[in-house]
Amino acid sequence: MHRVLTTLTLVGLVSTIGGIGVLLAYATSEVLADRSLTLEDAYWIGRLPWTPIGVGLIVAGATTAVAVGAVTAVIDGGWIRRLVAIMAAGVAVFWWLVATVPLVGMGGAWCGQPSCPAPSFDVVTIAYSTPKMTVVWLLIPAVVAAAAALAPRPRPRSD
Numbered sequence: 001m002h003r004v005l006t007t008l009t010l011v012g013l014v015s016t017i018g019g020i021g022v023l024l025a026y027a028t029s030e031v032l033a034d035r036s037l038t039l040e041d042a043y044w045i046g047r048l049p050w051t052p053i054g055v056g057l058i059v060a061g062a063t064t065a066v067a068v069g070a071v072t073a074v075i076d077g078g079w080i081r082r083l084v085a086i087m088a089a090g091v092a093v094f095w096w097l098v099a100t101v102p103l104v105g106m107g108g109a110w111c112g113q114p115s116c117p118a119p120s121f122d123v124v125t126i127a128y129s130t131p132k133m134t135v136v137w138l139l140i141p142a143v144v145a146a147a148a149a150l151a152p153r154p155r156p157r158s159d
């Protein structure tokens with residue numbers, strides 16, 4: 001069971017890193033096409049399909065890493081690892097709560113007429129639109145929970 005959980009935690013981290021790589025590669029291609037842009041400017045261009053692929057990998061990977069990493073640390077870790085992992089998972093849960101609460105006036109261009117469907121919830125768009133919040137409240141906790149789960153276990157001294 002431990003091996004499966006650590007493998008899933010690593011898969012989440014690799015997915016997150018892959019998503020960051022997709023975004024960096026895409027933004028770099030935009031900068032190379034127009035040298036007046038910064039990487040941040042290129043990120044905000046947000047061309048399809050690269051931006052949703054990158055952001056989706058980040059959200060899915062970080063969520064997997066924090067959830068499975070926290071479970072792994074709670075099952076196999078000492079009290080410090082458990083505490084750290086639970087706190088990291090709590091921070092990520094806070095991000096999900098904030099990201100899923102519908103806010104008045106948010107949701108994109110909506111005509112407001114009965115003939116127009118209301119905009120639907122899209123966590124990838126929310127993560128794309130609030131990258132700093134996503135980094136602080138989802139990515140960092142994912143790394144912390146994964147570190148608590150994957151750090152080497154201390155071995156008892158044999159004197």
